[in-house]
Amino acid sequence: MHDEPVGKVSWVSGPVVRTVETRGVHMLDMVEVGDERLIGEIIGLNGDQATLQVYEDTTGLKPGSPVYSTGYPLAAELGPGLVTSIYDGILRPLKALADATGIFIGRGVRAPSLSREILWDFTPAIRNGQEVTPGMIIGTVPETERIEHRVMVPPNVSGIVTSVAAAGKYKVDQEICRVRTPQGDEVSLTMLQRWPVRQKRPVARRLPADTPLVTGQRVVDCVFPMVKGGAAAIPGGFGTGKTITQHQLAKWSDADLIVYIGCGERGNEMTEVLVEFPKLIDPHSNRPLMERTILIANTSDMPVAAREASIYTGITLAEYYRDMGYHVALMADSTSRWAEALRELSGRLEEMPAEEGFPAYLATRLAEFYERAGMVETLGGSTGSVSVIGAVSPAGGDFSEPVTQHTSRFIGCFWALDKELASARYYPSINYINSHSAYTEFVADWWKKIGGEKYNWEAMREETVDVLRRDDKLQQIVKLVGEEELPDEQKLILDTARILQNAFLQQSAFDEVDTYSVPEKQLRMLSVILHYYHRGGDVVKRSIPIYKYQQLPVRNEIMRMKSRIPNDKLEEFDALDRAIDEQIDALIAE
Amino acid sequence: MATEIGKEYVGVQRIVGPLVMIEGIDGVGYDEMVEIVSDDGKLKHGRVLEVGTKAAVVQVFEHTTGLSIGATKMKFLARPVRIPVSEEMLGRTFNALAEPIDGGPPPIPKDLRPVSGAAINPTLRHHPSDFIQTGISAIDAMSTLVRGQKLPVFSASGLEHDRVIAQIIRQAKIIGKQEPFAVVFGAMGLKHDIADFYRKSFEESGAGNNVATFLTLADDPSIERIITPRSALTLAEYLAFDVGMHVLVVLTDMTNYCEALREVATAKGEVPSRKGYPAYLYSDLAALYERAGQVEGRTGSITQLPLLTMPNEDITHPIPDLTGYITEGQIVLSKALQGAGIYPPINVLPSLSRLMNDGIGEGRTREDHRNVSSQLYAAYARVKRVEVLAAVIGEEELSEIDKQYLTFGQHFEKEFIQQAPDEDRSIEETLNLGWKLLKHLPVSELTRVKEEQIAKYLPKD
Numbered sequence A: 001m002h003d004e005p006v007g008k009v010s011w012v013s014g015p016v017v018r019t020v021e022t023r024g025v026h027m028l029d030m031v032e033v034g035d036e037r038l039i040g041e042i043i044g045l046n047g048d049q050a051t052l053q054v055y056e057d058t059t060g061l062k063p064g065s066p067v068y069s070t071g072y073p074l075a076a077e078l079g080p081g082l083v084t085s086i087y088d089g090i091l092r093p094l095k096a097l098a099d100a101t102g103i104f105i106g107r108g109v110r111a112p113s114l115s116r117e118i119l120w121d122f123t124p125a126i127r128n129g130q131e132v133t134p135g136m137i138i139g140t141v142p143e144t145e146r147i148e149h150r151v152m153v154p155p156n157v158s159g160i161v162t163s164v165a166a167a168g169k170y171k172v173d174q175e176i177c178r179v180r181t182p183q184g185d186e187v188s189l190t191m192l193q194r195w196p197v198r199q200k201r202p203v204a205r206r207l208p209a210d211t212p213l214v215t216g217q218r219v220v221d222c223v224f225p226m227v228k229g230g231a232a233a234i235p236g237g238f239g240t241g242k243t244i245t246q247h248q249l250a251k252w253s254d255a256d257l258i259v260y261i262g263c264g265e266r267g268n269e270m271t272e273v274l275v276e277f278p279k280l281i282d283p284h285s286n287r288p289l290m291e292r293t294i295l296i297a298n299t300s301d302m303p304v305a306a307r308e309a310s311i312y313t314g315i316t317l318a319e320y321y322r323d324m325g326y327h328v329a330l331m332a333d334s335t336s337r338w339a340e341a342l343r344e345l346s347g348r349l350e351e352m353p354a355e356e357g358f359p360a361y362l363a364t365r366l367a368e369f370y371e372r373a374g375m376v377e378t379l380g381g382s383t384g385s386v387s388v389i390g391a392v393s394p395a396g397g398d399f400s401e402p403v404t405q406h407t408s409r410f411i412g413c414f415w416a417l418d419k420e421l422a423s424a425r426y427y428p429s430i431n432y433i434n435s436h437s438a439y440t441e442f443v444a445d446w447w448k449k450i451g452g453e454k455y456n457w458e459a460m461r462e463e464t465v466d467v468l469r470r471d472d473k474l475q476q477i478v479k480l481v482g483e484e485e486l487p488d489e490q491k492l493i494l495d496t497a498r499i500l501q502n503a504f505l506q507q508s509a510f511d512e513v514d515t516y517s518v519p520e521k522q523l524r525m526l527s528v529i530l531h532y533y534h535r536g537g538d539v540v541k542r543s544i545p546i547y548k549y550q551q552l553p554v555r556n557e558i559m560r561m562k563s564r565i566p567n568d569k570l571e572e573f574d575a576l577d578r579a580i581d582e583q584i585d586a587l588i589a590e
Numbered sequence B: 001m002a003t004e005i006g007k008e009y010v011g012v013q014r015i016v017g018p019l020v021m022i023e024g025i026d027g028v029g030y031d032e033m034v035e036i037v038s039d040d041g042k043l044k045h046g047r048v049l050e051v052g053t054k055a056a057v058v059q060v061f062e063h064t065t066g067l068s069i070g071a072t073k074m075k076f077l078a079r080p081v082r083i084p085v086s087e088e089m090l091g092r093t094f095n096a097l098a099e100p101i102d103g104g105p106p107p108i109p110k111d112l113r114p115v116s117g118a119a120i121n122p123t124l125r126h127h128p129s130d131f132i133q134t135g136i137s138a139i140d141a142m143s144t145l146v147r148g149q150k151l152p153v154f155s156a157s158g159l160e161h162d163r164v165i166a167q168i169i170r171q172a173k174i175i176g177k178q179e180p181f182a183v184v185f186g187a188m189g190l191k192h193d194i195a196d197f198y199r200k201s202f203e204e205s206g207a208g209n210n211v212a213t214f215l216t217l218a219d220d221p222s223i224e225r226i227i228t229p230r231s232a233l234t235l236a237e238y239l240a241f242d243v244g245m246h247v248l249v250v251l252t253d254m255t256n257y258c259e260a261l262r263e264v265a266t267a268k269g270e271v272p273s274r275k276g277y278p279a280y281l282y283s284d285l286a287a288l289y290e291r292a293g294q295v296e297g298r299t300g301s302i303t304q305l306p307l308l309t310m311p312n313e314d315i316t317h318p319i320p321d322l323t324g325y326i327t328e329g330q331i332v333l334s335k336a337l338q339g340a341g342i343y344p345p346i347n348v349l350p351s352l353s354r355l356m357n358d359g360i361g362e363g364r365t366r367e368d369h370r371n372v373s374s375q376l377y378a379a380y381a382r383v384k385r386v387e388v389l390a391a392v393i394g395e396e397e398l399s400e401i402d403k404q405y406l407t408f409g410q411h412f413e414k415e416f417i418q419q420a421p422d423e424d425r426s427i428e429e430t431l432n433l434g435w436k437l438l439k440h441l442p443v444s445e446l447t448r449v450k451e452e453q454i455a456k457y458l459p460k461d
């Protein structure tokens, strides 16, 4: 089937190609175009004419050139070997492409996503004669020190096992199991399976999401928490910190596996991950971060159609590991580039544009994507999740544009990055007035187990948010009359907000100690700040001038605790608590 | 070029602005180069934008005036637009298609390279981290330039960006290293006097023989500008990755480039996105800006310093906006600062270097660099807020601490940002100056620097 052309090119405009005399193809089939066999996909059919999007540069492609069909839709190869790899948007391994064409990515290069050479250590988990259903684990493979790969019965297969491979070393395309289906067919299964990327993988049922995705970033965990299986958006103008935030979450969040999609962004940012992640140690497993990471890099200089595909290939890999019972976090940087790829292709197809040139189906596509996030019971009966964190790059930094607006309807966390905070180098520049999390109440129980009554997350969070809100209101007055005019009770609010902002919410990704805080440290820090605030109330009540409170030496300790007290020396907070009481008691006694 | 074989046709169907529609062709490929001969025998160049079984749309780089429906000859060259490259091109001036326009003979090419380039495989990029000292405090301390970075200058009409860029080119160095370097200068729609200014500045600094210039002047046909940056980057890639030189590419003015793109899109009748610019503007710019960096196994590098003018000084305009989304930061110039007599008029708050973090610190600049810089940013941002407040309530009504911030701000602008166009400050001087200015604030405000750094660097008296 590969060698009989199924049509002829009739028109070429960049990544969009039309064909005539097309037959025997289906919508969304993968095709190969021209003598160089450029990879493409059928995105429109009308009689014997087809419209294709081509994932590679079409320079030199001529009308009249043959088109071949692969007979199947764009599908991901699934199996051991994905973790630690870096792929392009259509899942070609970039290392193999580098071996083939060097520094610059050439055209028409084909390389399988999974190595056909590596021998994997397979241990069977089923017996001959056993009945199997979709999602059941056939056997396991240590994919990395960190990830046990669970080879599953594919979603569309069930029956009786007629043979299963003994424990030993196998290549991904060797048979490891045979199943006789109720229809009497014999299905041969290998560790390698395929799944069409634009289709979501089935699950047994969706479960409520009530476990936080702990990120180690205080403004996220303590103010706008994310859940495992949740969906979050990080909108922000250029330079406000979307990518660093995504990197921070990829590094420090307590997911089992990370799928990081660089969608239409910088090459150097992917290189940075490639260089850094193998060196960084995951605090949850003490193994290099790379051992739980899959990278998809479709940088801005790569063809735009593959950018469109990268979001789907990424989330398919995430779902596949979810189905093994893992908690997967997917970062997509940036979903706006994906939306713009849709717009660019739609423009070339001469479709009727809706808002700002985006196609009318933009909202549907965004909804479908974020819908693939969730905490689920898998077909195999275990619990797994896909958390999706999408960066959004609004044109002109204006959140009223279509991608930000539509996205905000489909997500639970909205971390709005703020240009002004970023320009003061106040990071993460998450604006606490415009941001929100719909997951706060769901994670309160989890935090109660960590902090108990003494370090009551829910109460402390509420008070923190309250201080920040009141500060925001007071700032409106300050803008008109200055701070000096306010009574001391109000100055105390402004003062506490400043401490919260600078000593707690602000967190440098580049500070060795501060880059990541364990939940217990976050609670202790909040507790110290609020304790100081409450005792400040005692001071103000006694009409002691507030500047005396502000000049206490302990304040400097509070301002510096985030980078002074490491995650494993939390007892040092006891001394801080004591110092606050001593100094304030002394002040009151004066 | 006369020896090229290709398909030749006489007569075209339609001419719209820079586009020519031709019918009755056969075997023509997408993005192919075209030679066009007008009625009076003038040779022009173009490339295929769209091609069907019998028809093609060709974009002509030169003016389409002089082309007629009946007599225009078109020759399809069966290859993409490409240019000759060689080291000999340094010291010379070319048009957009790398034909010499300085009166000298064409350099002997070492190779012919397609100008559109190809994506660099991210697994073979080498993450840039070599600090380039520009001698300009506002850049070195606050938005540090790193070798292999793409760092544009966002300017506005009437601002002294050319002086700033010339100063950067003159002073830029890697401390302690002497390595082969070159400048590739891609000028799009440049005015004659500005072109002269740059030429003189290169000559005076003695760098003239290391500069290759691709020049399209303001009165040259606008569509040529679409090729200029591509030719410049193609030569830069050859010099960096084949010859092993450290290449600084200056592209000015990217706004003119984008306007040429818009002109073509409009002539084609494409659905525009923002402000009439085509939906593919982001991808198109990315294909240029991403042609910067360092790669594994090659010694050379490409550092890009593009310049663009923000229409109405509006940073949210699609050109600066999309650029900022692609490049590794931006240096923003401001009319307000220039109006206050400050040179270089660099507005540090919206400026950013995304690669700074990897290029600074112990062993590169100094261990306190990251913290001082962050502290200066925080303080200066507060200055700007206090200034607004002062305008409302009056300076006298400000709190003591706010007044101290105002004083800091004045000194910061006058002593730190401001410097002479020939003043080349070392990074040590720059950082020490930063500390000296922080002296205007109470120590309790300096929470972004470490206590041991305060002990070591904050002047004692």
Ligand SMILES: Nc1ncnc2c1ncn2[C@@H]1O[C@H](COP(=O)(O)OP(=O)(O)O)[C@@H](O)[C@H]1O
Binding pocket: A236, A237, A238, A239, A240, A241, A242, A243, A244, A245, A427, A428, A429, A507, A508, A509, A510, B352, B353, B354, B355, B357
């Ligand atoms: N959490 C952070 N800690 C320290 N610096 C940060 C942080 N977030 C962002 N930055 C700074 O801001 C710059 C721009 O951030 P980036 O994530 O690249 O922005 P965006 O992706 O929104 O364009 C970075 O180069 C870095 O210097």
Ligand SMILES: [Mg+2]
Binding pocket: A242, A243, A244, A265, A333
């Ligand atoms: Mg980014």
